[in-house]
Amino acid sequence: xxxxxxxxxxxxxxxxxxxxxxPGGPVYVSWSSEKAKPEGTLFASDLQLSRxxxxxxxxxxxxxVNEDRPISHSFDGLAVAADGxxxxxxxxxxxxxxxxxxxxxxxxxxxxxxxxxxxVGDDTCVCCRVDAAAGAGNTVALTWxxxxxxxxxxxVLAVSRDGGRTFGDARLVSADHWxxxxxxxxxxxxxxxxxxxxxxAGAATVIAVDVHAERLAFAHxxxxxxxxxxxxxxxxxxQIKKICSRGxxxxxxxxxxxxxxxxxxxxxxPGGRFGFVAFNQGSDASLQASSLFVGKALQGxxxxxxxxxxxxxxxxxxxxxGRFPFDRLVSFYDLQDIEQAFNxxxxxxxxxxxxxxxxxx
Numbered sequence: 134x135x136x137x138x139x140x141x142x143x144x145x146x147x148x149x150x151x152x153x154x155x156p157g158g159p160v161y162v163s164w165s166s167e168k169a170k171p172e173g174t175l176f177a178s179d180l181q182l183s184r185x186x187x188x189x190x191x192x193x194x195x196x197x198v199n200e201d202r203p204i205s206h207s208f209d210g211l212a213v214a215a216d217g218x219x220x221x222x223x224x225x226x227x228x229x230x231x232x233x234x235x236x237x238x239x240x241x242x243x244x245x246x247x248x249x250x251x252x253v254g255d256d257t258c259v260c261c262r263v264d265a266a267a268g269a270g271n272t273v274a275l276t277w278x279x280x281x282x283x284x285x286x287x288x289v290l291a292v293s294r295d296g297g298r299t300f301g302d303a304r305l306v307s308a309d310h311w312x313x314x315x316x317x318x319x320x321x322x323x324x325x326x327x328x329x330x331x332x333x334a335g336a337a338t339v340i341a342v343d344v345h346a347e348r349l350a351f352a353h354x355x356x357x358x359x360x361x362x363x364x365x366x367x368x369x370x371x372q373i374k375k376i377c378s379r380g381x382x383x384x385x386x387x388x389x390x391x392x393x394x395x396x397x398x399x400x401x402x403p404g405g406r407f408g409f410v411a412f413n414q415g416s417d418a419s420l421q422a423s424s425l426f427v428g429k430a431l432q433g434x435x436x437x438x439x440x441x442x443x444x445x446x447x448x449x450x451x452x453x454x455g456r457f458p459f460d461r462l463v464s465f466y467d468l469q470d471i472e473q474a475f476n477x478x479x480x481x482x483x484x485x486x487x488x489x490x491x492x493x494x
């Protein structure tokens with residue numbers, strides 16, 4: 134079932150569509166459409182809301198939710214309140230601040246009219262997903278990752294008791310003091326998926342590197358042939374070279390740590406490729422051009438650098454065959470156990486924590 138009209142191209146570089154089913158049956162899908170980019174602008178997109186009134190058999194022309202600005206509107210969250218009001222939240226930086234803000238729109242009349250848009254938080258992590266959930270009565274909860282002084286990036290939660298018309302101040306979910314100059318929405322799950330993919334592709338040697346013994350043991354179950362535990366003063370490159378004296382053909386880094394760049398390039402064999410998903414301008418990662426002299430390549434990766442129309446069906450096929458068990462990466466927690474979920478993530482006890490929100494009525 135095609136949702137976007139032929140006149141609009143889907144912008145799927147950063148995030149997948151979101152889907153929600155309203156009380157009474159309407160189906161809503163939020164997605165981003167490509168938009169002309171002014172010179173010097175990296176990304177530009179419109180956030181669209183599509184509606185189906187026949188159980189998803191046919192979708193009507195979409196409603197553009199955001200104001201008409203040539204910037205990115207992305208990483209959206211979608212929920213439907215008990216009265217049928219659609220709540221759509223996203224990140225954009227149209228105010229021109231260093232870090233973008235989190236915004237939410239109330240869409241009424243069964244998803245056909247944007248009643249209003251309001252900002253619910255400043256200093257939002259630029260590439261971290263936001264989410265929305267509707268509870269009993271008029272309760273709406275929004276959660277996102279906020280950037281605090283010192284580049285600490287922790288989760289916050291804002292709650293509305295009037296159906297998303299107003300929100301209380303965002304409150305810290307857990308004071309983890311997680312300081313990272315990278316994209317925290319990627320990490321452990323991506324690395325574990327890479328382990329499974331390398332095993333699936335028939336790689337003879339698959340080396341997992343981590344600071345948590347529990348995750349290394351899990352990586353071994355998923356297909357890693359060797360494990361390297363990282364301590365404060367450990368030389369990772371030396372340990373890997375003991376396993377592969379000539380170097381490795383591929384390195385995938387999900388940490389965004391500057392030491393990972395140096396170690397990864399050091400262990401690459403001539404002609405090898407280093408892929409990364411988390412380095413940014415604040416990571417202080419740098420290299421000497423001469424380190425690439427023997428044909429080594431450095432490549433940034435966004436969303437797997439894949440064509441979703443081909444890649445996702447392939448993953449589903451592998452999963453059904455038992456060859457790519459990505460469900461093993463996910464651990465579920467009820468909303469009241471959110472602090473335990475964060476603690477387990479920090480301790481390396483889980484790879485990807487998923488919260489279950491209570492279902493209204």
